[in-house]
Amino acid sequence: MSLFNNLAGILGKLSLKQFPHDPLTMFGAGLIVLVPIVIIAILTVTKRWRWLYREWLTTQDPKRIGIMYIIVAIAMGLRGLSDVLLIRTQQAISVGSSQGILSASHFQQIVSAHGTIMIFFVAMGLMFGIINLIVPLQIGARDVAFPFLNATSFWLFFSGMVLINLSLVIGDFSAAGWLAYPPLSELKYSPTVGVDYWIWSLEIAGVGSLLAGINFLVTILKMRVKGMSLMKMPMFCWSVLGSMFLVAFAFPILTVALTLLAFDRDLGTHFFTSGGGGNMMMYVNLIWAWGHPEVYILVLPAFGVFSEVVSAFSRKKLFGYTSMVWAIWAIVFLSFIVWLHHFFTMGAGSNVNAFFGIMTMIIAVPTGVKLFNWLFTMYRGKLDLKTPLLWFIAFAVVFTIGGMAGVLMAVPPIDFQLHNSLFLVAHFHMMIVGGVVFGYFAGITYWFPKFFGFKLNERLGRYAFWCWLIGFLLAFIPLYILGFMGATRRLNHYSASLGWQPLFVVAGIGAVVIAVGVGFQFLQLIFSILQRHQNTSGDDPWDARSLEWSLPTPVPFYNYARLPAVTERDAFWIAKRTHQIDTREYEPIELPRNTPLSMIIGVSILIFAFAIVWHIWWLAAVGLLAAVVIIIRSMDENTTYTISANEVMKLDKLYREGEV
Amino acid sequence: MTKIRKKLVLSLFIVIVLIISGDYLSRVSIPVLEPKGVIADQEFRLLIIITLIMLIVVVPVFFLLAFIVWRYRDDNNHRGKYTPDWDHSRLIEGIWWGIPTLLIIVVAIITWKATYALNPYKPIASQNPTITIQVVSMDWKWLFIYPKQHIATINYIEFPVNYPVHFYITSDAPMNSFWLPQLSGQIYAMAGMQTQLYLMANVKGTFIGRSANISGIGFAGMQFSAVAVNANTFKSWVRRTSDSPETLSLSEYKKLQKPSLYVPVRFFSRPVVGLFNAVINQYMTPESQAIKL
């Protein structure tokens, strides 16, 4: 017995009791455990471990890192989606005497996990995935500014993802909502490890994002090919620049807010506690000082994707380029002075509320300008109504409705009536799904052939699109009405007399229709892979405009054999018209060597965070490994290799002839 | 033929959906859109005005989008002009920087005025005296104290119609949000702090209020009824409640502090004097961490 106690001490708060017991959680946990086991088994049977290690796990190539980001994001999207189906089922049936399928605590954990996962591991994952894939290509660079840092960012993101999913298997997750307001998230009211999982998962992923933000900011500022002045960049790069600028300014605030909350829970400080001289309102301010810019961090690159897609599929120059740039920077600036609109109801004075309300509605102007510019890019164009453009049209409709709801809530007295209601939930889903997710779907469909050599099946893509759009409207229009009916968010139960059930049922049907749409997307992917030989699409399948389309497909690992000469916007479009591509000579190319160190940093930080969550203090020392790795790396002068100009020429020929 | 049939089926479907939803919406209460108090009423009007102003931009956007997609789609009967290099126009861009800016200025002026007019801390002018109610959000119920009437209730309030009601709100639990949508917007309830809210019902009736901010597993059950009645009915209710055998002593309050779910309505007579301030003060200094009176 004493041995057992000792063991228990060594393992901190961890014990067998922490593994799931109820059937639903066991099923979820089983899945989380099973998926890696299946993957490991497949890799072992097909003898792919070496390949995986050499080509992917140790890679420093942003194109591969981008694909890994997107794979993780898709997997997490499925997890987020299954959360949605549980939430919608619960709310559709948990009326009156029925308590539904989930306990209150379990329901709230799922709601919190859904928000956290969708923002941090799906939206951010898709965003950094696409940025990694596209930005270096569009600016005519062969790499990012700090490739090792870039790989480390990915592995931190990955570790955060693993940690949040571990919470399903060992212990529990936060039930305090996706932003975990204290004092609910303090030890007094949330004594289990749930909130700690939340904190550390976001802390790790957040630091990863911050480093990636710095990296791409510098990449865009410093590594553009000669001739590409800022005002000649593709609009996607401008959007990413704005977004990464926000990352650099906003994510340190998240780090502070999370760390202080962790101090409150683990060290007994009084930052946000009720009592002890803490101030919970300060947390709300800090978290939204990050949280509001975060929305624009996600949506600006999606806007950038739309700029590319609308222009390419209208076969017309982007309308109002200068306006677009100004609009981006207006949004970047304004997004830092609106955070208080997330809590008009906290009792601030009229002058404060009115100021933040007005600043918020001003954002509608540059956003509106962007929308009009896209519309006028289409005007007098030749619209090729393929799925990427369809996603844009759906975005334009949904985002406008959601934006209108947003301006309504920017008026403080109206917000008093809509805050924390399902109206708000409908609003931000219309912005984030309609804006961000639709944008990244458009981007993936658009750029997919560049990296894989074949297009995604158009017909299945359309089925997926229509399911998504119809399901989306079915799922969220009822929530607007429910908000007016006084339904608040995160309710695991409500009384039958309120008459809400029919609308919740409709919303549930909407979620199912979206799930069918997701099913079509997977079918689309599988079908397209099976038919890839019939559907090879060449280097420039859309007759597009920016530099990435000038490269052979798949894109060589060094990107550009010869650096392109840029004199104007839409450089490739111009080059195609004037038949002048590649005027520079071949030159030796220096590229980073693969290294497992980024992965080792990620894993050691993961173990460190897991140890902190469970108070296994000796294990936390593993985190020091990360520091050792960084020092070792700094001593290594042999981190790059060079391909001679001659080799580059030979390789280029092979790539151009499709021999590689 | 089939095309026409398809269209017929589709329009029939739409009509049926419209009828069903119209019928549903006419039978269910939509508190935010059916205000029964002066504050909620003004908030509702504001909502309508701002919506209408925004439609000035939104409706043209939808028409423009539909028109452009229809006219410039690239199929066999493509008729629109094609100008691949036309990429800016000072005039047109000026219009869509300018008109939305003007609209936002209008909305901003309305917002500025409305935010002051509808400040929840602002007293409501009335020839009737103001009723004061102290609100404590607890795990997981609402405690209401009527300091002048010397009564207290759980998850239930009553007040006379056309009398301003002044709420002082705090929390002895995680953050909650006090929301009575048919009478006024919400405000947070936070431990160690006090927020305020004025409202006034101008119609008799029973209205549902709830917490709008997640506060733990009993959050969904934090629902209360607010009943607006005649002044006389209110008086007799106060009298009846004053006779309640249950009194809200300090020890009774400590029992209430224990978490409980879906708590039924309760009535207390003679709440201990100064309870509300003591609840706030317990978070302010170490000496008073236990409630002291």
Next chain:
Amino acid sequence: MAAEIEIHNTNRLIESYDRDATTILGFWVYLMTDCVLFASLFAVFAVLRNNTFGGPSGATLFSLPYVLAETFSLLTSSFTCGLAVLSAQRGNKKHTIFWFGVTFLLGLIFLIMEISEFHKFVKMGDSWQRSGFLSSYFTLVGTHGLHITIGLIWIAVMCVYVYKRGIGQTTLKRIRMLSLFWHFLDVVWIFIFTVVYLFGALHA
């Protein structure tokens, strides 16, 4: 793919863009994010500075002469760090290591003084658990101290690096970044000294 290609390992730098300038810019951006981090902690301190919850305030805790000594030690280390950079620019290996050694020592003195001050407060029962004010005090000053610790490790590693590799272009670039970092910590300390200690003492 990459395996089939003959790879030539050279140390020749290929200038499709200026790598050193890029790295330095990256470091500046990092410092800016660190600035935001400290700014947030300062904001937290400003909010909580009067929340003493019956515990001691800054005026009763802080001893200005002690903090002044700490400050003097750190400011001098900034100066010697500058001397180290100058030596490195002249390519003088020995002097570079010497001046970094002095910087390290002064930084260490600063750190030890800070830790012993913390220790004293904790022993008196005025730890970070005592009040919101003390939580924010320990966190703000402690975060700076953590940065100093990292800086000390960096200086030590840099000395080894200079000793083993000499002073080349890469080393010089890294020395420049290290000195940026060290000066940055100096600036942050000036703010801490003013906002936390000076205002804290004046507030009485």
